[in-house]
Amino acid sequence: MKINYLLVNIIMLCLTANILVAQGTANSTTIIEPTLSTVVTIEINGMACQEGCADKIASNLNEKKGVISTEVSFKDKKGIIVFDPNLVSIEDLKSVITSTKVKDYVYTINSVTIKEKK
Template structure:
């Protein structure tokens, strides 16, 4: 009889151990290598103000897949964009700017300067 109890306890212990080992580990943190990013400065003509034109262009850029951040200044007539070149190209960014619609304004890109690569 003692052997039966001992056998049952051993089986229960083994089952318990399997359950503990098989627990969900979805809340573990994975370390992901940062992707290479590029910073580009675009000189933009055609903006009439900060609140309408520049902010709308920045908003459109920030909604673009691959763009990490975009800041556009009416005062400086420039946009500074940090992006993943594997996901979006400079040509895509330029197109996003020139296709932005605020009233009848037409935006043009005068120069492109790649500032740095990480």
């Protein structure tokens, strides 16, 4: 009988603790600071196809901290990258592109056009 009473008290204590923790979490406020992002269009030479070259370049760019989104097109021979300039530089992005390895292809940058975005 004492064991049942003790077990019920332990369960009640655990439930009470869970409720208190949940209430404390529900009342907390998370503030997300808006960051200024930059959009850059980079003309890329040396891509041979979409599935290999362009998709691999996009994948490598997306792995870079600070890159928000990437769209690389073999057809248009360019990449459009949205990134946080506080975390990654245009030089870093260019380096990712030119150091991407697919077979023996060499990727070069023709031009860079920058557009700031909110």
